[in-house]
Amino acid sequence: MTHNVVSVSGGKDSTALLLLAIVQEVPNLQAVFADTGHEHQQTYDYVNYLAQATGVPIRWVKADFSEQIARKRLYVDTKWREKGVPDSIVEQALAVLHPTGIPFLDLCLWKGRFPSTKTRFCTTELKVNPLIEQVMLPLMDEGGMVLSWQGVRADESLARRYLPKCDEVGGGLFNYRPILRWKVADVFDAHHLMGIKPNPLYLQGAGRVGCMPCVNCNKDELRQIAQRWPEEVDRVREWERLVSLASKRGCSTFFSAVDDPTYKEGDIITHENYGIDRMVEWSMTSRGGRQFDLTRIFADASSCSSIYGLCE
Template sequence: MSNAAMIIVPTDIREKVREIEAAYTRYLAEFRIPDDHKIVVNFSAGKDSTTTATVAHHLFGGRVTNVMADNDNEHELTVEFARSIHEQIGCAPVQIVKRVYTDAEFERRRQSLRDRWPQRQAIRMGAYRGVVMPSLARADTKFGQAWQRTAERWGIEFDTPLSAALSVLRPSGNSFLDAALLHGKFPMMRDRFCTDELKIQIAFDAAIKPLLDDGEVVVQWSGVRADESDKRAGYARFASDERDPDYLYNFLPIHQWSAADVFALHKYFGIKPNPLYTQGASRVGCMNCVLSTKEEISETAARWPEHIEKHHAWEKKVRLASRWVHWMSVGTVSQAWMKKFDLPLGRAVQLYGLEPDVQRIEWSGFYGPRGTMGAPSAMDVVEWAKTGRGGKVYDLVKASLDTAVCSSRYGLCE
């Protein structure tokens, strides 16, 4: 008979916390870190960062600051949890920081579009290499007239794509949407500007840099656990941080803990975890993450459909800021032009002998390509997520997501 249920008992948690204390003391000596250093816990409102904040407070009390970067794509219960967790732990309130994009940043982007979109632009990579995109600032060209049908379909009234783009390039009051508008797309696997700009950079700028500027030595504690992904397993438990290697360090106190250990600690200290766990979420934090799995997307669509609708409303704005989506939205017309276009240097269109399918792209989608869909909307993805396991393509996507979702070493998003 398995005695797995007997493994997690309060005495084990005491032992595990003692192990963290002993290991931390060794690291401080090894890295010659002064005793009066500052401790900053990266808090995401998930179970791992709640555990980390609890252990840090238990061992070091008032010397600990908890910081959470709210990227405006969190579930409201997550933000509420972050605002009230100090009452359960007995620590100071979590410092909640946010990246705010200014009108000056949007004005720079608007000016860049005013300079570039009226010009024709050659595509330099991919299957369309060599094709020249037309001006997106003229209504009197074939493209401009064809785009009017796009505008009709999208229910917008603008003369040109440039006018449509300029209309949305203003601060919206939501940081996640603002980042997507400025980038002209949503974050994706290989370009996670949501984590970089809205989590890591702002937490550093708002909570850590001021301490470093004051000459303090800072150790960041993060609730990263090895069994979440191969990438996370590869992180050292203690290391200096390349952003300021002599003064800033990273410590992963629960690196070897299991999820069961983490919930056992909640029980041991009498802390109720983020309520989203008891409502069926396997991860909390962004609702949803752009890299969410098929299961998570159908879970959200069933339980919190308002978040899917919010993302779809964002998609209607972000596509207006994308040159590629405007151009590809005319579909058939683009393809016909490609075949007879007078390319620079007399080259043929680089389609490598393939007859291209006629494509029409309508979205810069929140979830990126899914299944066999190259540019689906959030609504298309929800329909796809309702279907059974989609065979090979699905398995490959899922396999890559399992190891890639939010694998930042700072554990700022769960």
């Protein structure tokens, strides 16, 4: 028996992927959406629309960090105290170290930091692991072959250009990338031919959908998000406050503060002075504004370089 598992992100490529699977009438089709808890509401609505419009149910999976947070509480309460971390820092960490049920936030509370372009643990923890643990492994246990359909295209990034169309992971699990050679126009054609609307965020100017914002977002994307959906910035600002409380240093910012070239050694970094608002302020500047080194802050700025196609 062959299981066909299509990873849906709410973006254009994974939608085209699902439509292709439907047209090809593949057997044992399952569509799966990994919810990070950091998507725009319109993406959540779109995933529901897609299931209703195609007639293919889309299963939502979520990472759960309750156990990791419980272990961290214990660690903070014992090891941090033994290491001489001030009681006030310990108490403020213990006060926020409770699972919220929002995967992205809980991951950051557990780690005491946000992911970054250089340490991008979010894709693995929030998307790859839940899909493998909750979907792929149970299917592999049933026996037969599991095809993991991934909506990656070669022209999206260097990392994706040389991927094979199909490769074996092991244990009967295969990565399958049937739209690898498709152009972006092919992707939207597939929507049109099947009578499926694209995610409305594209029509509002978004170049990509997915985490709002993504740690890999570029300057224009950040400006657009701040201008169009300021509530997303408000949410990240509040997350910076909470994750800072869970951090031993008492500070964590969504974008890495030390990559800011205006940072001076000795500056005290807080989420208030180096947090999301500072980056939003920068995103509003033109060439004459305060300049950051884009290549350091937003590596692979055009897209997330995940080869799994789980992040657009």
